[in-house]
Amino acid sequence: MVMPLKRICPYDGSLTTTGVCVSRLFSPLTIRSTTFANRAWISPMCQYSAVDGVVGAWHLAHLGSFAIGSAGLVMAEATAVTPEGRISIGCPGLWNDAQVDAWRAVTDFVHAQDTQIGIQLAHAGRKGSSMQPWSDHAIAGPEDGGFGTVAPSAMAFPGYPTPRALTTDECDDIPRIFAAAAVRALEAGFDVLEIHAAHGYLLHEFLSPLSNERDDQYGGSFENRIRLLVAVVGAVRAVSDTTPLFVRLSATDWTDGGWTIDDTVELARVLTQCGVDLIDTSSGGNVANAVIPVGPGYQVEFAERIGREVGIATNAVGMITTGTQAEEILAGGHVQAVMVARAAIRNPHWPMMAAEELGDVIELRPQMSRARLLPKA
Ligand SMILES: Cc1cc2nc3c(=O)[nH]c(=O)nc-3n(C[C@H](O)[C@H](O)[C@H](O)COP(=O)(O)O)c2cc1C
Numbered sequence: 001m002v003m004p005l006k007r008i009c010p011y012d013g014s015l016t017t018t019g020v021c022v023s024r025l026f027s028p029l030t031i032r033s034t035t036f037a038n039r040a041w042i043s044p045m046c047q048y049s050a051v052d053g054v055v056g057a058w059h060l061a062h063l064g065s066f067a068i069g070s071a072g073l074v075m076a077e078a079t080a081v082t083p084e085g086r087i088s089i090g091c092p093g094l095w096n097d098a099q100v101d102a103w104r105a106v107t108d109f110v111h112a113q114d115t116q117i118g119i120q121l122a123h124a125g126r127k128g129s130s131m132q133p134w135s136d137h138a139i140a141g142p143e144d145g146g147f148g149t150v151a152p153s154a155m156a157f158p159g160y161p162t163p164r165a166l167t168t169d170e171c172d173d174i175p176r177i178f179a180a181a182a183v184r185a186l187e188a189g190f191d192v193l194e195i196h197a198a199h200g201y202l203l204h205e206f207l208s209p210l211s212n213e214r215d216d217q218y219g220g221s222f223e224n225r226i227r228l229l230v231a232v233v234g235a236v237r238a239v240s241d242t243t244p245l246f247v248r249l250s251a252t253d254w255t256d257g258g259w260t261i262d263d264t265v266e267l268a269r270v271l272t273q274c275g276v277d278l279i280d281t282s283s284g285g286n287v288a289n290a291v292i293p294v295g296p297g298y299q300v301e302f303a304e305r306i307g308r309e310v311g312i313a314t315n316a317v318g319m320i321t322t323g324t325q326a327e328e329i330l331a332g333g334h335v336q337a338v339m340v341a342r343a344a345i346r347n348p349h350w351p352m353m354a355a356e357e358l359g360d361v362i363e364l365r366p367q368m369s370r371a372r373l374l375p376k377a
Pocket of ligand 1: 199
């Protein structure tokens with residue numbers, strides 16, 4: 001006879017036999033009024049498969065498969081707040097009602113699996129108007145549906161067109177545009193709002209002295225370069241008191257003279273005061289030839305440092321591929337969750353696999369339960 005598993009929950013000390021937390025990775029996490037069933041989260045991943053910014057069956061299958069696989073949070077891909085904020089002509093948006101309705105089909109399905117879904121509100125800045133990565137040419141011309149790009153300064157990212165520098169008035173208006181998209185995101189049923197301020201897209205371009213040469217109140221000093229992001233956070237936070245608000249940051253440009261982890265820690269302190277709940281800690285993307293020491297968990301140290309020094313919740317991301325690795329990251333005590341991208345492309349049911357690896361008996365969707373190797377009770 002197989003004996004039921006009995007473990008001590010590391011968070012509340014309870015003795016558990018089935019269906020409740022045993023590892024840190026599969027312990028619940030509550031942020032504001034939202035409880036995530038576990039801390040094995042899916043990182044946002046562009047699919048380049050929307051039409052006029054409207055998501056479809058591909059997105060339902062892509063994001064739905066992660067919910068079926070017992071992720072604690074599914075974060076939808078970079079979603080543009082305005083048409084010229086798209087990375088590619090195939091990126092989704094939230095600037096009109098048709099987009100809201102299409103997203104609703106996705107959020108309804110994910111919720112039916114008892115899973116939370118977040119959206120990453122984004123503006124591509126100077127890294128916009130591309131074709132899909134699998135196209136035979138990189139940049140979308142007018143005949144492809146391409147568009148002119150904007151940025152803090154008229155400095156091109158290698159391989160992209162030179163953007164137009166935003167006027168001060170246009171900068172002043174960006175928080176309103178993000179807030180309007182946040183309203184639509186809530187109408188579409190999203191549980192978490194994440195502001196994309198990483199990877200060399202618009203808000204990161206303002207943060208980094210390597211891409212921001214402005215001489216108005218949005219450029220120059222640290223306070224000026226963070227001004228736009230702080231205003232965007234304020235506007236989005238004002239949309240809802242109860243919705244968890246995350247910000248994805250590139251902790252470093254990995255380049256001398258660029259944005260640094262010290263800057264990120266300072267910024268995280270400010271964002272904490274502005275009502276941000278969690279820093280989703282990534283890195284890079286603003287400098288084409290930066291030398292990045294990519295390897296297992298290579299960005300974890302940044303998430304840990306932010307958590308330790310600022311006291312805000314963080315998640316780690318970047319080459320996290322096994323349950324054991326994720327559990328060790330959480331055991332450090334400064335990181336509250338992990339996000340997984342490419343390992344989840346390879347196996348959309350990655351959380352199920354990680355639970356099995358850790359010896360956890362988690363709730364599965366009933367349709368998935370015959371895949372269970374460990375006994376339920
Ligand atoms: C296909 C693909 C699309 C991505 N799209 C986004 C995106 O929309 N927003 C974002 O912040 N990061 C994006 N990323 C980065 C991932 O979210 C993640 O941070 C990165 O891949 C490192 O995690 P991993 O090693 O688990 O893949 C993407 C990554 C991949 C592989």
